[in-house]
Amino acid sequence: MASCVEVFFWLLMILLCPWSHLLSCGSSDLFQPDYLMVPVSEFSSSLETAINAIQNVTSTVSQFSHVSNDFHLSNAISDCLELLDLSAELLDWTLSASLKPDDGFDFRTWLNGVLVNQDTCLEGFDGTSGTIKSLVEERLSQVTSLVTGIRDTVHLPPDSMGGGRNPTNHEQTFPSWLKHEEKKLLLQPLDKGSADVVVAADGTGNFTKISDAINLVPKHGIDATVITGNRNAADGFKSYKSGTFRVKGRGFIARDITFQNTAGPQKAQAIAFLSDSDLSAIYRCAFRGYQDTLYAHNLRQFYKSCLITGTVDFIFGRSTAVFQSCQIRARKGLPQQKNAITAQGRKEPGDGSGFSIQFSHISAEPDVTAANIETYLGRPWKLYSRTVILQSYISSAIHPKGWLPWNGSFALGTLYYGEYMNFGPGARLDNRVSWPGFHEIQDPSVANKFTVAKFILGDSWLPSTGIQYTDGLQV
Numbered sequence: 001m002a003s004c005v006e007v008f009f010w011l012l013m014i015l016l017c018p019w020s021h022l023l024s025c026g027s028s029d030l031f032q033p034d035y036l037m038v039p040v041s042e043f044s045s046s047l048e049t050a051i052n053a054i055q056n057v058t059s060t061v062s063q064f065s066h067v068s069n070d071f072h073l074s075n076a077i078s079d080c081l082e083l084l085d086l087s088a089e090l091l092d093w094t095l096s097a098s099l100k101p102d103d104g105f106d107f108r109t110w111l112n113g114v115l116v117n118q119d120t121c122l123e124g125f126d127g128t129s130g131t132i133k134s135l136v137e138e139r140l141s142q143v144t145s146l147v148t149g150i151r152d153t154v155h156l157p158p159d160s161m162g163g164g165r166n167p168t169n170h171e172q173t174f175p176s177w178l179k180h181e182e183k184k185l186l187l188q189p190l191d192k193g194s195a196d197v198v199v200a201a202d203g204t205g206n207f208t209k210i211s212d213a214i215n216l217v218p219k220h221g222i223d224a225t226v227i228t229g230n231r232n233a234a235d236g237f238k239s240y241k242s243g244t245f246r247v248k249g250r251g252f253i254a255r256d257i258t259f260q261n262t263a264g265p266q267k268a269q270a271i272a273f274l275s276d277s278d279l280s281a282i283y284r285c286a287f288r289g290y291q292d293t294l295y296a297h298n299l300r301q302f303y304k305s306c307l308i309t310g311t312v313d314f315i316f317g318r319s320t321a322v323f324q325s326c327q328i329r330a331r332k333g334l335p336q337q338k339n340a341i342t343a344q345g346r347k348e349p350g351d352g353s354g355f356s357i358q359f360s361h362i363s364a365e366p367d368v369t370a371a372n373i374e375t376y377l378g379r380p381w382k383l384y385s386r387t388v389i390l391q392s393y394i395s396s397a398i399h400p401k402g403w404l405p406w407n408g409s410f411a412l413g414t415l416y417y418g419e420y421m422n423f424g425p426g427a428r429l430d431n432r433v434s435w436p437g438f439h440e441i442q443d444p445s446v447a448n449k450f451t452v453a454k455f456i457l458g459d460s461w462l463p464s465t466g467i468q469y470t471d472g473l474q475v
């Protein structure tokens with residue numbers, strides 16, 4: 001009789017764990033999600049190995065954090081440590097979510113986010129030389145191949161998420177962790193006024209913390225609350241950390257704030273705002289700068305009714321971001337410069353990142369055209385750069401070719417640039433670039449892939465921010 005029970009037991013295991021190696025099928029494998037190509041147990045143990053590898057790299061890199069008196073190198077090291085820390089967090093999120101069923105569609109974004117961090121860490125060492133750089137490179141490449149392997153065992157998110165909702169009727173339900181006063185603040189009507197407090201970490205202003213000042217300021221709105229800074233590459237801040245304002249973590253919300261970098265066009269790269277926050281939502285904010293104003297660095301981001309100004313590559317990064325109903329305005333920089341509105345950094349086909357600009361107004365300030373400065377919609381920072389412009393106004397300030405090469409023929413066959421149902425004098429397509437990667441999108445089902453519902457799976461997280469949005473192609 002005993003053997004009968006045993007046979008029954010094994011049969012049950014086979015029925016419950018059809019994809020799994022019989023002996024490794026534990027209770028957590030009972031929830032084998034269909035977005036994974038490997039058993040959950042294998043997925044989790046690969047994640048644990050990757051977390052371990054990141055810890056190893058971290059301890060290698062941190063050995064150098066006190067030895068360098070080279071400003072550039074020590075910045076690169078501290079940026080890298082911060083990025084490794086973010087990566088460990090992303091792997092932790094993935095690991096804990098993998099132990100629960102039905103939580104899977106974030107995995108690819110999170111794992112890809114680790115790869116983005118890896119590359120940003122390495123970029124920090126560009127222009128430095130010596131053993132530290134090559135040691136870091138070697139250690140990081142082990143993590144990169146581990147994590148790439150894990151990412152590619154996760155299927156792409158289902159294409160059917162979210163469609164068919166009434167876009168303008170999202171309830172204003174706020175995250176449970178918001179305090180009552182914070183909800184009131186988010187619901188306040190826009191009101192312009194002059195800024196009247198100064199926040200300085202060194203104690204020379206009215207406050208040392210931004211949050212203390214924001215609690216006190218009676219008036220909110222673009223250019224009423226201004227967060228300002230002027231760090232820049234020309235003065236030695238080449239690093240990822242040089243932005244005026246940086247945010248990481250999950251679920252960042254901002255409203256009615258201006259973020260600016262006042263370094264000016266002579267100072268080269270000068271970031272006003274950098275976001276690493278997954279599921280971040282930014283509403284009615286302004287980003288003012290020149291080169292590299294807005295660094296949409298990593299993970300999923302949504303910008304609604306924002307003003308973004310700059311010169312070279314002023315919206316750049318490797319996040320998956322939708323810009324909806326934004327005003328995007330090129331400014332006058334240096335005479336020999338060409339303006340590129342975007343420089344998206346998608347690096348390989350498995351990388352899900354890209355920029356989608358929808359219902360927006362794209363133009364340049366009058367002195368740009370007066371000075372004959374050419375302005376383009378974007379150029380390919382990395383090999384698989386991906387940007388689409390949907391249903392937007394494009395002014396005559398945009399060059400008829402539309403898009404600018406990065407360096408010779410680099411990326412022209414692998415990038416994906418698309419335009420769909422845009423209007424205005426700069427939207428004509430007859431003189432656009434003829435690169436293999438450029439697409440005049442005519443099929444709405446192709447355009448639909450770049451909407452809030454599909455591209456950033458917004459219907460699963462934007463309603464909780466209280467920010468109104470359109471999830472598809474219809475207003």
Ligand SMILES: *[C@@H]1O[C@H](CO)[C@@H](O)[C@H](O)[C@H]1NC(C)=O
Pocket residue numbers: 049050052053056
């Ligand atoms: C991390 O370092 C330890 C100790 O050097 C080593 O045993 C282990 O294999 C390393 N793990 C990974 C994933 O590299």
Ligand SMILES: *[C@@H]1O[C@H](CO)[C@@H](O)[C@H](O)[C@H]1NC(C)=O
Pocket residue numbers: 196197198205206
């Ligand atoms: C901030 O500091 C300035 C200069 O010291 C002062 O004039 C102003 O009243 C202060 N504002 C507040 C709200 O304390």
Ligand SMILES: *[C@@H]1O[C@H](CO)[C@@H](O)[C@H](O)[C@H]1NC(C)=O
Pocket residue numbers: 407408
């Ligand atoms: C441009 O491409 C050429 C040829 O591929 C390469 O040698 C050069 O370093 C590149 N220049 C820049 C600035 O990337």
